[in-house]
Amino acid sequence: MGYLLRRLLATLPVMAVVAVVVFLLIHLSPGDPAALIAGDFATEEDILKLRAALGLDRPLAQQFASWLGRILTGDLGTSIFTQVPVTELLAQRIEPTLSIAVLTMGLAVLLSVPLGTLAAYRAGRWIDRLVMLFAVLAFSIPVFLVGYLLIYGFAIELGWFPVQGYVPLAEGVGPWLRSLALPCINLALLYMALLTRMTRATVLEVLQEDYIRTARAKGLGVLAVLGHALRNAAIPIATTVGVGIALLIGGVVVTETVFAIPGVGRLVIDSVQRHDYPVIQSVLLLSAGVYVLINLLIDLSYRLFDPRIRY
Amino acid sequence: MQRRTLAAVAALALGATLGLASPAALAQNKTLRVVAHADVKILDPSFTTAYISRNFGYMVYDMPFGLDAKGQPKPQMVDKYTSSKDGKQWSFTLRPNLKFADGSPVRAADVVASMQRWTSKDSMGRAMTALSAAEWKAVDDKTFTLSLKEPFGMVLEAMSKPSGYPPVVMPERMAKLPTTTPIAEVMGSGPFMFKRDEWVPGNKVVFVRNPHYVPRTDAPNGLAGSKKPSFDRVEWLYIPDANSAVAALRKGEVDLIEQVPPDFINPLRADPNVKLLPSGSWQGFIVMNQLHPPFNNPKVRQAVLKAVDQDKFMAAMGYPKDLRVTNCATFFICGSRNETTAGAEPWRTPDVAKAKQLLAEAGYKGEKVVLLVPSDITYLNAEALMAAQTMRNIGMNVDMQTSDWATIGARRAKRDAPDKGGWNMYVTVAGSFDADSPVTNAYLSAACGTSLPGWPCDKPLDELRTAWLKETDAGKRKQLLDQFHARAFEALPYISAGQYSPAMAVRAEVKGAEKLWGGLPLVWNLDK
Numbered sequence: 001m002g003y004l005l006r007r008l009l010a011t012l013p014v015m016a017v018v019a020v021v022v023f024l025l026i027h028l029s030p031g032d033p034a035a036l037i038a039g040d041f042a043t044e045e046d047i048l049k050l051r052a053a054l055g056l057d058r059p060l061a062q063q064f065a066s067w068l069g070r071i072l073t074g075d076l077g078t079s080i081f082t083q084v085p086v087t088e089l090l091a092q093r094i095e096p097t098l099s100i101a102v103l104t105m106g107l108a109v110l111l112s113v114p115l116g117t118l119a120a121y122r123a124g125r126w127i128d129r130l131v132m133l134f135a136v137l138a139f140s141i142p143v144f145l146v147g148y149l150l151i152y153g154f155a156i157e158l159g160w161f162p163v164q165g166y167v168p169l170a171e172g173v174g175p176w177l178r179s180l181a182l183p184c185i186n187l188a189l190l191y192m193a194l195l196t197r198m199t200r201a202t203v204l205e206v207l208q209e210d211y212i213r214t215a216r217a218k219g220l221g222v223l224a225v226l227g228h229a230l231r232n233a234a235i236p237i238a239t240t241v242g243v244g245i246a247l248l249i250g251g252v253v254v255t256e257t258v259f260a261i262p263g264v265g266r267l268v269i270d271s272v273q274r275h276d277y278p279v280i281q282s283v284l285l286l287s288a289g290v291y292v293l294i295n296l297l298i299d300l301s302y303r304l305f306d307p308r309i310r311y
Numbered sequence: 312m313q314r315r316t317l318a319a320v321a322a323l324a325l326g327a328t329l330g331l332a333s334p335a336a337l338a339q340n341k342t343l344r345v346v347a348h349a350d351v352k353i354l355d356p357s358f359t360t361a362y363i364s365r366n367f368g369y370m371v372y373d374m375p376f377g378l379d380a381k382g383q384p385k386p387q388m389v390d391k392y393t394s395s396k397d398g399k400q401w402s403f404t405l406r407p408n409l410k411f412a413d414g415s416p417v418r419a420a421d422v423v424a425s426m427q428r429w430t431s432k433d434s435m436g437r438a439m440t441a442l443s444a445a446e447w448k449a450v451d452d453k454t455f456t457l458s459l460k461e462p463f464g465m466v467l468e469a470m471s472k473p474s475g476y477p478p479v480v481m482p483e484r485m486a487k488l489p490t491t492t493p494i495a496e497v498m499g500s501g502p503f504m505f506k507r508d509e510w511v512p513g514n515k516v517v518f519v520r521n522p523h524y525v526p527r528t529d530a531p532n533g534l535a536g537s538k539k540p541s542f543d544r545v546e547w548l549y550i551p552d553a554n555s556a557v558a559a560l561r562k563g564e565v566d567l568i569e570q571v572p573p574d575f576i577n578p579l580r581a582d583p584n585v586k587l588l589p590s591g592s593w594q595g596f597i598v599m600n601q602l603h604p605p606f607n608n609p610k611v612r613q614a615v616l617k618a619v620d621q622d623k624f625m626a627a628m629g630y631p632k633d634l635r636v637t638n639c640a641t642f643f644i645c646g647s648r649n650e651t652t653a654g655a656e657p658w659r660t661p662d663v664a665k666a667k668q669l670l671a672e673a674g675y676k677g678e679k680v681v682l683l684v685p686s687d688i689t690y691l692n693a694e695a696l697m698a699a700q701t702m703r704n705i706g707m708n709v710d711m712q713t714s715d716w717a718t719i720g721a722r723r724a725k726r727d728a729p730d731k732g733g734w735n736m737y738v739t740v741a742g743s744f745d746a747d748s749p750v751t752n753a754y755l756s757a758a759c760g761t762s763l764p765g766w767p768c769d770k771p772l773d774e775l776r777t778a779w780l781k782e783t784d785a786g787k788r789k790q791l792l793d794q795f796h797a798r799a800f801e802a803l804p805y806i807s808a809g810q811y812s813p814a815m816a817v818r819a820e821v822k823g824a825e826k827l828w829g830g831l832p833l834v835w836n837l838d839k
Binding site: 029030031032033035036037038039040041042043044045046047049050052053054079081082083084089092148151152155156159162163164165166257258259260262266267270273274275 | 350352353354358359360361364432475489490491492493495510511512513514515548549550551552554555556558559561562564687714715716717718720721722724739741745753757761763764
């Protein structure tokens with residue numbers, strides 16, 4: 001409990017630094033949202049009036065203070081383009097993003113852990129080479145290209161899945177799964193490559209330990225031996241899965257763009273392109289918070305795999 | 312046995328979930344899905360000149376008058392109108408039973424407040440106020456008047472202005488809000504209602520049929536006539552990846568792509584399930600900063616003009632031959648009612664040798680030209696690269712500075728010298744409605760002191776524009792238009808990089824696409 005409290009308190013300075021850096025980076029980069037809102041053919045007078053109305057003509061320190069004040073009271077502000085509260089924008093985006101993250105990592109873990117374990121167990125054989133070839137290919141082919149190939153094959157030619165768009169879970173499990181199938185397969189391939197290699201390497205190392213040799217000598221079956229090995233190889237795998245989930249929640253821009261999924265990644269990119277300060281600041285701050293939280297959860301999960309670990 | 316039963320049940324459940332349409336899908340009636348050319352961010356067409364907000368306005372708002380497909384103003388919300396012989400007194404009566412989407416009646420006071428809001432924002436509205444001291448007044452719930460101190464030759468054109476800031480009618484309480492920020496509420500009397508609860512900014516805008524919309528009885532005609540929709544629901548999807556948008560159209564997931572990226576035009580022509588249509592006329596703009604050398608010298612601007620090969624610009628932007636106009640010699644859009652070539656003759660054909668000669672005569676000494684190159688908008692990037700090559704061809708020293716469009720938007724407002732953060736040239740494009748007359752063309756409409764970045768200022772142009780606006784005689788207006796156009800070629804507030812038509816792609820089963828006009832997604836013309 002003490003450890004948990006210490007870790008949570010330690011996130012405060014991290015978040016403070018993130019807040020300052022994000023604010024400065026965004027506000028010091030060139031670009032004027034007022035000019036974009038007003039349109040290409042708006043007059044300078046209109047743009048100046050809008051800048052004043054949005055408070056963008058105030059000194060930077062003043063803008064920072066008022067943003068920080070709002071953040072501390074839980075008010076993430078309002079998009080200066082759409083005039084929609086940032087919390088509402090995030091609420092719309094979090095479901096697709098979480099869905100992608102959970103399904104992608106679920107699929108990746110479900111397939112890559114057995115594959116990596118199998119490759120380690122049959123190291124040097126044809127099955128190992130085949131698995132490693134898959135991992136190299138999945139790593140090397142650009143995500144957008146795989147996305148286009150999946151669209152062409154499974155959406156256009158076979159017609160099994162939609163080309164684009166996201167169907168909320170509330171509209172039914174089937175349509176929800178269908179809308180996420182291709183984007184999740186697209187992303188899962190990448191994470192499968194990573195996890196398969198990671199699993200193979202760690203299991204291979206564990207399989208050479210003395211206690212495994214002892215277990216084999218005692219006549220334990222293959223599955224039981226691999227079960228022992230996997231439990232001991234789990235920590236690096238869990239770390240990779242955790243970081244993977246954090247990355248996915250932070251937004252996967254290419255996949256979201258190719259499949260027109262309204263996730264957090266596209267929200268960030270759209271906001272950056274338009275210099276929608278309140279949205280960028282809030283989303284990046286929250287993303288940083290998610291990273292910190294997931295790292296904490298990963299650390300805590302180590303105890304599940306290795307009871308010897310104490311905090 | 313138990314296992315088999317369980318497996319069967321599981322398989323059945325999975326099949327049912329995957330196979331059955333969702334309740335929402337079943338509840339949907341006739342839906343049109345459109346891939347919009349941009350994402351809707353601003354819901355107030357009286358605030359921004361962004362085309363996507365203007366198109367949003369067409370869906371939910373109505374206007375007093377509308378342009379027909381020949382570009383003529385026709386009564387829209389207005390039923391009858393009269394004008395005095397001297398053109399100074401106008402009276403308008405609204406059609407009966409007009410209502411906003413919440414069921415409240417449209418009153419003359421709403422129209423008057425909306426027109427007052429519009430005249431304070433729009434170039435044509437401002438001109439009307441400045442030249443004629445326009446005064447709008449509600450007489451009763453159905454009648455309003457316009458009093459002018461001086462005749463204004465374009466009253467009906469103003470009340471039907473289709474772009475820039477179109478004069479949309481909103482409730483008085485909204486129209487009286489400050490014009491410094493966009494209005495968040497959406498309440499119009501147009502054919503559709505905006506479904507705010509289904510709006511996902513950056514992804515989807517949903518409209519449903521407005522039950523209170525009262526269509527005209529005459530047939531749809533441009534932005535005039537009946538706008539009675541055939542669809543219960545229209546979804547505007549924003550699909551930023553062109554490849555995915557085209558794939559969605561081919562598969563029938565969407566019905567229409569408002570602007571097909573040039574690279575996909577020819578492949579889509581070969582698809583029997585898709586119809587490709589020219590989508591209005593657009594013009595490329597080469598804008599020069601006239602505050603600083605070398606473009607403060609009109610002769611240098613003319614030298615660049617003589618070197619511009621419009622066909623090469625349009626080809627570089629990716630438009631096939633049948634979608635571009637070769638050497639269009641008017642500022643006012645080839646094929647439009649204001650098309651004129653007055654003053655254009657010396658400049659019609661590109662001539663590099665002559666351009667070099669003009670540059671030498673202008674005394675150009677190799678000063679650096681800072682060209683702003685957008686990195687994130689493909690066709691503007693191509694236009695900028697072509698502008699750079701054109702200037703290099705005649706020996707100009709070009710410094711290409713690349714950044715995203717948002718940064719260019721901020722930088723082009725800077726009047727500083729180019730070596731102190733300013734600039735010399737940038738490029739953009741405009742639809743025909745923002746190019747086709749001395750008072751709507753983005754760079755020809757503004758008088759000295761009110762012009763857009765580049766800050767062109769030419770007193771004779773201002774005088775000719777004013778005279779044209781005031782003139783009510785058609786013959787004299789034409790003469791003044793020609794004089795204005797000829798003067799524009801001498802002063803060169805900007806250079807036209809050429810004219811092209813973007814392509815709109817529609818699924819073959821969608822009927823009525825040929826009735827679309829001006830490149831606008833006027834969906835009430837469509838059915839399927």
